[in-house]
Amino acid sequence: MKVFEVGGCVRDELMGVKPVDRDWVVINSSPAEMEQSGFKPIGKDFPVFLHQETKEEYALARTERKSGKGYKDFTFYFDSSVTLEEDLKRRDLTINAMSKDSDGNITDPFGGKEDIQKKIFRHTSNAFAEDPLRALRLARFKTYAHLKDFEVAEETSALLREIAISDELSSLSADRVWMETFKALSSPYTENFFESLVEHGLLNPWFTDLEKISIDGITPEHKWIEMQRVNHFNLCSDLPIPKSFQKGIELFKLILSLINCSETQEKIVLIESINFPRNHEEIKGLLELKILQPYRKDLDKISNAVMSINFSQLAEFDGNAVSEKKQFLYHEALKSIL
Structure with a gap:
């Protein structure tokens, strides 16, 4: 042995x-x-x-x-x-x-040592093209700090194109594709993953709605939200996106709607849906995204106003009266800043 x-x-x-x-x-x-x-x-x-x-x-x-x-x-x-x-x-x-x-x-x-010195990704044998997952893995390797500047060898690029046109990528499980995507989102140079997919024609069938690449934030969730935003929230609808990611996207969309809303009562409905007290930490993280930073001061005011509401008094009411009282509390807390 x-x-x-x-x-x-x-x-x-x-x-x-x-x-x-x-x-x-x-x-x-x-x-x-x-x-x-x-x-x-x-x-x-x-x-x-x-x-x-x-x-x-x-x-x-x-x-x-x-x-x-x-x-x-x-x-x-x-x-x-x-x-x-x-x-x-x-x-x-x-x-x-x-x-x-x-x-x-x-x-x-x-x-391999020579290719490290030359900063080249080169396949070991033509059997590389037999495993479509290797195309996604190669794209993911480019998200690592020590591999981000590596170039794909010409002959390896040819095999990537062969994988792309073979329809082999469609045989991958959605779970496996998401796993590679999540690893890329968790790495420092996430944009290289998506750029490599575009460069080598590897968008079909999992990334066909990818139109733009924009990475913002530090966490995988926030990077994914930004990618969804610039792709009309249609990106990778066939992948098993975790519930925490989906929740972040829904909160983000509600915040965007609030920013673009001009009618006071509609704003209050949106603010109630956002639920600042329950989602305080998630919202705090979302406000770090560049797209929301111009509105951060106003959103902080709204958050502070909502957080100051004493909701315990709702216990005194029943049925529809609870909803009416809650609306009144929101209106009183927010009327001076909306």
Whole structure:
């Protein structure tokens, strides 16, 4: 049994970046030997094991061959005869197809170190085009600070176009597409993800409503709200957007409606719908967005006025009287500033 550190963690170490997590590949071993050594099996399609102490993943070296459509339909081959180089060859990019042994020796059969120096994303083999998820992963890599300036090799761009016209992207699950999108939203250079999709024609079928790219805010939720705003709130309607994101979008739309409203009673209805007391923290974050900053002073006044209302007195009323009294309280608190 021989163990090697592989993939993105080796790449990041060579670039002087602390890896977020580590992946390991094991050669000259078997599932039985791994379990006898104390590893816990967790893989369904191929042997992957958890280290009993570090909880890091260790996978037996394997090869793979596409057997259907999408990123899931692959046939895997693994046994003790699969070599380290064969395992590295199945990986997406040369910069991710390197390994390091326990003595720190680097195995780099496809020129990953040179491509790091040249700042190039280059596919390891033509099998890159067999997995449509790799197109989204490559776009996401460009959102990382240490990879943002990498360019896509010409021959790799050709494979991305091949993926785009093959309709393979439609075979991806909505959950998987959102996962890649969320990771991009969580990274510092989010705009590079969407720009890469546009550049390589990868919008169909998941991002067909993408017309403009505009990133604002720090959190994934706020970045997504800004992207929705500039795309008429139609972006990625087929993706499983989390409820927290949806809530933020609805609050944001209500605030926009309030800003554009001129009729006092309608403003009060909108303010009540916004529910400043309940959504105070979310609203505070939304007011950091550039589009709302010119209105922040007025919105803060409204928020402070609403927060000062003593709603406990509503307990004295029943039925329709509660609604009428609430409207009266809002009107009294806001009449001097609307």
